[in-house]
Amino acid sequence: MAATAAPSTSLPTPRCNSRRNIFPSPANTLRWVTVFKHPIGRTQRATAGRVESLTGTDRSIGVLVTDEEGDRIRRLQNGSDVRGVALEGEKERTVDLTPQAVEAIAESFGEWISENSRRDQGQPDEKIRVSVGRDPRISGPRLGAAVFAGLARAGCMVFDMGLATTPACFMSTVLPGFAYDASIMMTASHLPYTRNGLKFFTRKGGLSSSDVEDLCERAARKYTARKMGLGRGGGGVPPAATRVDLMSAYAQHLRTIIMDRINHPSHYHTPLKGFKVIVNAGNGSGGFFTWNVLDKLGADTFGSLHLEPDGMFPNHIPNPEDRTAMSLTRAAVLEHGADLGIVFDTDVDRSGVVDSSGTTINGDRLIALMAAIVLREHPGTTVVTDARTSVALTRFITARGGHHCLYRVGYRNVIDKGVQLNRDGVETHLMMETTGHAALKENYFLDDGAYLVVKIIIEMVRMKLAGSDEGIGSFLKELEEPVESVELRMNILTQPKYAKEKGAEAVDTFKKFIEEGHLQGWELDACGDCWVSEGCLVDSNDTPAAIDAHMYRAQVSDEVHGQHGWMHLRQSVHNPNIALNMQSSVIGGCQAMAKVFRDRFLLASGLEKILDITQIEKYAEKGTD
Ligand SMILES: O=P(O)(O)OC[C@H]1O[C@H](O)[C@H](O)[C@@H](O)[C@@H]1O
Numbered sequence: 001m002a003a004t005a006a007p008s009t010s011l012p013t014p015r016c017n018s019r020r021n022i023f024p025s026p027a028n029t030l031r032w033v034t035v036f037k038h039p040i041g042r043t044q045r046a047t048a049g050r051v052e053s054l055t056g057t058d059r060s061i062g063v064l065v066t067d068e069e070g071d072r073i074r075r076l077q078n079g080s081d082v083r084g085v086a087l088e089g090e091k092e093r094t095v096d097l098t099p100q101a102v103e104a105i106a107e108s109f110g111e112w113i114s115e116n117s118r119r120d121q122g123q124p125d126e127k128i129r130v131s132v133g134r135d136p137r138i139s140g141p142r143l144g145a146a147v148f149a150g151l152a153r154a155g156c157m158v159f160d161m162g163l164a165t166t167p168a169c170f171m172s173t174v175l176p177g178f179a180y181d182a183s184i185m186m187t188a189s190h191l192p193y194t195r196n197g198l199k200f201f202t203r204k205g206g207l208s209s210s211d212v213e214d215l216c217e218r219a220a221r222k223y224t225a226r227k228m229g230l231g232r233g234g235g236g237v238p239p240a241a242t243r244v245d246l247m248s249a250y251a252q253h254l255r256t257i258i259m260d261r262i263n264h265p266s267h268y269h270t271p272l273k274g275f276k277v278i279v280n281a282g283n284g285s286g287g288f289f290t291w292n293v294l295d296k297l298g299a300d301t302f303g304s305l306h307l308e309p310d311g312m313f314p315n316h317i318p319n320p321e322d323r324t325a326m327s328l329t330r331a332a333v334l335e336h337g338a339d340l341g342i343v344f345d346t347d348v349d350r351s352g353v354v355d356s357s358g359t360t361i362n363g364d365r366l367i368a369l370m371a372a373i374v375l376r377e378h379p380g381t382t383v384v385t386d387a388r389t390s391v392a393l394t395r396f397i398t399a400r401g402g403h404h405c406l407y408r409v410g411y412r413n414v415i416d417k418g419v420q421l422n423r424d425g426v427e428t429h430l431m432m433e434t435t436g437h438a439a440l441k442e443n444y445f446l447d448d449g450a451y452l453v454v455k456i457i458i459e460m461v462r463m464k465l466a467g468s469d470e471g472i473g474s475f476l477k478e479l480e481e482p483v484e485s486v487e488l489r490m491n492i493l494t495q496p497k498y499a500k501e502k503g504a505e506a507v508d509t510f511k512k513f514i515e516e517g518h519l520q521g522w523e524l525d526a527c528g529d530c531w532v533s534e535g536c537l538v539d540s541n542d543t544p545a546a547i548d549a550h551m552y553r554a555q556v557s558d559e560v561h562g563q564h565g566w567m568h569l570r571q572s573v574h575n576p577n578i579a580l581n582m583q584s585s586v587i588g589g590c591q592a593m594a595k596v597f598r599d600r601f602l603l604a605s606g607l608e609k610i611l612d613i614t615q616i617e618k619y620a621e622k623g624t625d
Pocket residue numbers: 001189409410411412433435437571572573574575579
């Protein structure tokens with residue numbers, strides 16, 4: 001999740017290869033580490049064949065470090081979030097998001113934010129105020145105590161928001177009466193109940209991947225130093241956190257937006273009177289939207305699903321990309337004759353909807369719907385999306401006078417690209433990922449699933465007031481569906497600590513094979529029909545340390561059909577695997593691409609030795625996954 005209204009506060013990342021695992025060292029080796037000052041303000045740690053950049057105050061000289069323990073904390077970085085296994089129960093995965101690790105990371109964040117605030121605001125004596133929210137995961141309360149302890153140890157005042165949503169955490173830094181310096185949300189979004197994680201916000205928005213990498217680095221060093229009896233230890237009396245009710249204020253903020261913008265001629269305070277809306281919160285944090293927003297505005301929400309928070313997620317994965325979540329919501333919409341169905345993910349930074357006729361609207365359709373709404377408000381604006389969208393979506397946006405910038409997968413990447421375009425003078429009002437993360441310039445560049453739905457609800461009511469009974473699905477009449485769209489995965493067959501390095505190697509070999517012409521008819525896709533001319537899709541990988549910077553899309557042609565599809569290759573942010581997406585405008589086009597990919601790339605490069613290519617083989621042979 002996200003939000004950024006101003007340039008990132010992160011220190012510049014050196015242009016170099018991944019700074020982790022380039023020269024993997026034997027597990028559990030103890031070694032002396034020399035720390036010296038780097039000219040740009042970071043410190044660098046040099047060991048035999050290994051150099052790492054560090055930031056912060058913890059610059060002890062001669063710290064004895066076990067690489068393995070520290071590396072486990074470093075590996076908790078997942079793009080711009082921290083994610084890990086918090087509970088036993090996963091096959092072949094052990095618990096790595098321990099209270100000790102979480103405490104070290106929270107303490108590092110507390111220190112980082114204190115240093116930055118002092119630098120930015122020149123207020124050395126003010127205590128930093130940090131809010132903490134969580135989703136209903138059962139590991140939440142225990143890890144929450146570790147977050148409080150870490151923040152308190154860093155000298156912060158801690159405010160406990162209890163059950164919250166990710167966007168509400170950001171809003172706690174800007175809403176009057178709260179305005180905290182920073183916020184932490186504990187969530188692992190749609191991942192299984194065994195996982196958990198952390199998202200970090202300042203008033204400028206969500207932290208970037210390189211910021212989070214720095215935090216994990218700092219935490220890894222703290223953790224290992226503590227394990228060796230160096231530095232300040234944990235334990236003692238659990239710190240007090242002040243309990244606050246942020247969610248009520250946030251819900252009121254959303255209600256005010258709906259009332260003001262609809263400005264209903266006869267019932268201003270209950271503009272949703274007469275509308276039936278089904279909410280499916282998937283037992284995550286989204287139930288509040290039903291009773292604290294929709295009901296209070298007069299909507300009939302009878303028939304809503306899975307509103308009670310339950311950290312075991314007993315019904316289905318809380319995810320608008322999940323087929324069960326969408327189809328159950330569709331069934332409820334049709335059964336109750338509702339005007340709209342809403343599906344939230346666990347922490348409500350994403351959503352999907354169902355229209356009154358039962359059309360499920362997520363992925364490209366949701367982007368198209370939002371693009372249509374935003375393009376009416378801001379004619380000619382640019383829309384940034386990840387590069388897994390269809391060619392038809394680009395046509396849909398350009399036909400409405402908009403510009404489509406295709407960029408990297410990963411919500412933070414997409415949002416940051418929009419922020420950068422605006423900064424460069426390219427008006428960009430909408431940034432959306434196919435996963436359902438949608439950020440609007442008008443709303444702090446924050447990807448808020450509830451705000452997204454607020455925009456759609458306002459549109460729905462306005463249409464009714466204008467005398468139309470068509471419903472919001474009517475926006476999509478001109479959106480064509482791709483003939484074939486497939487996602488396959490290849491597990492990386494190495495020890496976890498080498499997976500990122502091997503994954504990056506595989507993705508970069510893909511790029512090299514195409515550039516060198518080994519795959520006839522395949523060409524690296526510079527930018528789709530995007531008008532941002534410098535070729536951002538295959539751009540200069542400005543943060544090459546982050547795995548979510550390595551991804552390429554190839555346009556694919558053959559002699560019979562000409563250009564008929566594309567293939568996109570990248571490393572998963574969450575798991576040690578490579579994700580492959582492809583689309584084609586001809587039947588059998590994806591199978592043909594899978595065959596070429598297997599024979600002329602995977603087998604020819606020898607990568608099949610480090611990747612599990614079972615899914616590719618199956619698709620190449622059978623044309624189904
Ligand atoms: O890399 P994957 O496992 O496919 O997950 C990638 C996705 O992870 C999360 O859902 C993030 O919120 C998305 O921004 C990202 O695209």
